[in-house]
Amino acid sequence: MQSTVNYLWHTDDLLGQGATASVYKARNKKSGELVAVKVFNTASYLRPHEVQVREFEVLRKLNHQNIVKLFAVEETGGSRQKVLVMEYCSSGSLLSVLESPENAFGLPEEEFLVVLRCVVAGMNHLRENGIVHRDIKPGNIMRLMGEEGQSIYKLTDFGAARELDDDEKFVSVYGTEEYLHPDMYERAVLRKPQQKTFGVTVDLWSIGVTLYHAATGSLPFIPFGGPRRNKEMMYRITTEKPAGAIAGAQRRENGPLEWSYSLPVTCRLSVGLQTQLVPILANILEVEQAKCWGFDQFFAETSDILQRVVVHVFSLSQAVLHHVYIHAHNTIAIFLEAVYEQTQVAPQHQEYLFEGHLCILEPSLSAQHIAHTTTSSPLTLLSTASETPKGLAFRDPAQDIPKFFPKVDLQSDYTTSKVRGGAGGSNHKTPQISQKPARLSQRCHTPNVVVGLCLPIPQPCPFSVLPWRFSSVSGTPEIEEVKRVTELKSRLRALAEALSRCSHRITETQLRLSNLSSELLKNRDQVHADRSIQKIQCCLDKMNLIYKQFKKSKMRPGLGYNEEQIHKLDKVNFSRLAKRLLKVFQEKCVQKYQTSLVTHGMWMREVHETRNHLRMVSCSMAAHNTEAQGVQESLSKILDRLSNQLLQDRAKEAQVSPSPAAPYPSPALTDLVFHMQELCNEMKLLAFDLQDNNRIIEGLNTPPSGS
Known part of the structure; x- marks a missing residue:
């Protein structure tokens, strides 16, 4: 057991160990509160005094939720070794998280975003206080579970940190070799003399390697045999890396170098997030410090990612769930273009369902009008262009x-x-x-x-066969009207038959879709x-x-x-x-x-x-509806004329004495008008059916209110 005035720990409770100090889990003697104590060894006192006290001074200056807190500086009783009493992070480091086999290919997207947010916030606080860390790596990013079960990551180990303005340089070398900037690596690891000075951007290189490690589960630069066994090749990979490349590897001994400009297919991050992240990695993993981004641009670009909202889009044509990152103030047109970049479905071919309902996204509106989505309740993207589903991309x-x-x-x-x-x-x-x-x-x-897209169209009322008595009589204006009515009746009957055929074809389609639905449910059960x-x-x-x-x-x-x-x-x-x-x-x-x-x-x-067929049916319905309206108007005019003629004949019969027989008896004209009225009523029913069916078909491409 070892102790200070206020804290007690056992040397078996080792949390970590470095060249100059060891970190233990300790307890407050009075409250029992768990803390972490950093105990410096004899080698640490061989350093210059200003270097020894630098970590204390840096930690006293910092106060941020993403930086491990310093509670006190004490001394052990016997050897009077310096002890830093710090916040205890019970969930280990980011390195321990990445060493878990389930994260061998990187963190899941939600956890990676937490890491990114915490690291960016912590580094921003360092730069606001003019401090360069100089040893950023997963092992120096601690994990703490918040009260609501969320991960909180904190920067720690400021033994190499020092105050440095953006335009200042330093010559001393610190850090862990896999995460070192190549210029520092050359002097610290390869022991080659050089007179280069280093600036604050060396932290950006280390951040780039750390973020790549968190995203993929592996280091970005890997020589054959590993970084520790092939140091010269490690240096070559980092210095010969082409602009835009974010990783390089040597697959076999003395083999060529292979460069990657994107994250590996095994990466668990969505394509949407990778698209945003890769340019950042490419610009901070830049060997020439003059070409590397500064912290201002790094903070601007990472904040841009973190301020975006995610719209979950399930592409039916690919059978893949996409994450589309957009700003709330963007227009829907920008969202549609972002979907196109991930799915290759052009905006004019994109149609959407949400929770089983069709919805139209107006390009000019704000993206805030897009419904709130989740991975289990996404927007469903339908492509009007026929495509074969590609499915998930995964390596053998x-x-x-x-x-x-x-x-x-x-x-x-x-x-x-x-x-x-x-x-x-x-x-x-x-x-x-x-x-x-x-x-x-x-x-x-x-x-x-989908089957609901093919709603059954109401069957039209069949036309009754009217007893036209005068179809063989000709020569009078009234009989010509009767012929005109007969022609209109034939057209209406043709419209009714066409409507019936459309309804029958849609019913058959419904049956096929229902059979496929049953097959899918059966496969799901299997x-x-x-x-x-x-x-x-x-x-x-x-x-x-x-x-x-x-x-x-x-x-x-x-x-x-x-x-x-x-x-x-x-x-x-x-x-x-x-x-x-x-x-x-x-x-x-x-x-x-x-x-x-x-x-x-x-x-x-x-x-x-089916949807193409429905569009054709919709066009046909619209044409039939227009024709039916024309027929209705013609029938109404004919009926009005016949009715007027009937009234005039009856008036004459009431005022004038009996006269020779008319060309056709009045009862016949009355019968004709009666049947004309029946025909008009049937025509109105047909027109109503046509309009109703057309509304149903149009509804396939129109969202319900509030979508």
């Missing part, structure tokens, strides 16, 4: 699983088990992630949505009943136990004979579990996912054909 996991070296190498075995466990975790997540698009597409393929994910999880659990044992072994100076034999057996078992996991993934999960994509493609083709 076999490419990401390195093999163990035959000999026992504790560090190498630990690293290999971490990567292989991470690849297994990726295999476990891929079928889970692929089920989400499947569930979303199934929601869009239910009768309430996915739920499948045990592949459980089998993968079982393998992962066993692999994780071995990984934890390798992690413990790595911290030891060596293994005894028996322990080494057990270690070798663990390597064999780990490889066997990895192969079993890979087999389940390739033979079960991938096959089922590809089958679901085929079914989804059938759905999309049916929906596309």
Whole structure:
């Protein structure tokens, strides 16, 4: 046990150790509050006095939620070693988070954004106080869980920090070699004499490497054999990196350098966030300090990301969920262009559903009018252009699983088990992630949505066969009117038959869509009943136990004979579990996912054909409606003339004595007018049906109020 006046700790409670100090978990003697104490060793006192006191002075000057707080500076009782009493972060460091196998390919998007927000805020506070950290890395970013369960990251370890204005330079070298700016690396690691001075932008390089590590789970610059074993090649990669490249690797011994200008496909960040992040990484991972961004631009660009809102868009044509980052003050036209960049669906071909309802996004309106979305309740994007669903892009996991070296190498075995466990975790997540698009597409393929787009059109009332008695009589104006009525009746009957055919075709389409919907539901039930994910999880659990044992072994100076034999057996078992996991993934999960994509493609083709058909029906309905209105007007005019003629004849009969017979008897004219009225009523019913059907069809492309 060791102690100061107010704090007590055990040397077994080691949190971290460096060249000049060790950090322990300690308790306040009176309150029992947990704190972290940094105890300086003998080597630290060999430094100049101003360097020794620099960390105390820097921490006293800082006060920010994203920087570990300094509570007190005390001394141990016997040796009178200096002790910094600081805030205790119970969740370890960002490095410990990244060392978890589930994060072997980087943090999930929500957690990465938390890291970005906290690091940017903490660094902004440092620059406001004129301080350069000089040792930014995941191990110096601590994690604390907030009262509401959220992650809070804090910068720590200011042993290398010093006050420095933006235009000042320094010549001393500090930091961890994988995260060092190449100019500092050349002198500190390669021990090459050079007279370069360094500015505050060296922190930006370290931030770039740290953010890349957090986003991908690996370092951006990797020579063959690793950075610590191939230092000259490490320096070459960082200094020969082309402009715009954010990563470089040497895959084989003495092999060529391969450059990357984007994040790897295994990265868990959405395409939308990657699009925003990559330019920042490219401009702070710049070797020439004159070309590297300054902090002002870095803060401006990162704040731009953090101020954006996310609109979740599920693309039916791709069967992929997209995250579209936009500002609330942007117009919807900008949002549509952003969707195009991610989906290649042009704005004029984009149609949207939200919670089962069609909605139209007016390009001139503010993006604030877009509904609030989540990953489980996104906007659903339909493309008016027929496309074959592409599905998720993921690498064959076999490419990401390195093999163990035959000999026992504790560090190498630990690293290999971490990567292989991470690849297994990726295999476990891929079928889970692929089920989400499947569930979303199934929601869009239910009768309430897509089948609902094809609403049944009401059947028109069939025309009764009117007993036209005078169809063979000709020669009088009235009879000519009767012929005109007969022609109009034939046109109306043709319209009714066309309407009936359209209704029948839509009903058939409904039936096909309903059958496909049943098939999708059946496939979903089969996915739920499948045990592949459980089998993968079982393998992962066993692999994780071995990984934890390798992690413990790595911290030891060596293994005894028996322990080494057990270690070798663990390597064999780990490889066997990895192969079993890979087999389940390739033979079960991938096959089922590809089958679901085929079914989804059938759905999309049916929906596309149905919507095109509905558009044609809509145009036809509009034309029929116009024609029906014309027929109605003609019939009304004819009926008015016949009715007037009938009234005039009756008036004459009442005023004049009986006279020779008229060309046709009055009862016949009365009968004609009666049937004309029936025809008008039927025509009105047909016109009503046409208008109603047209409204239904138009409703397919019109959002409900409030969408």
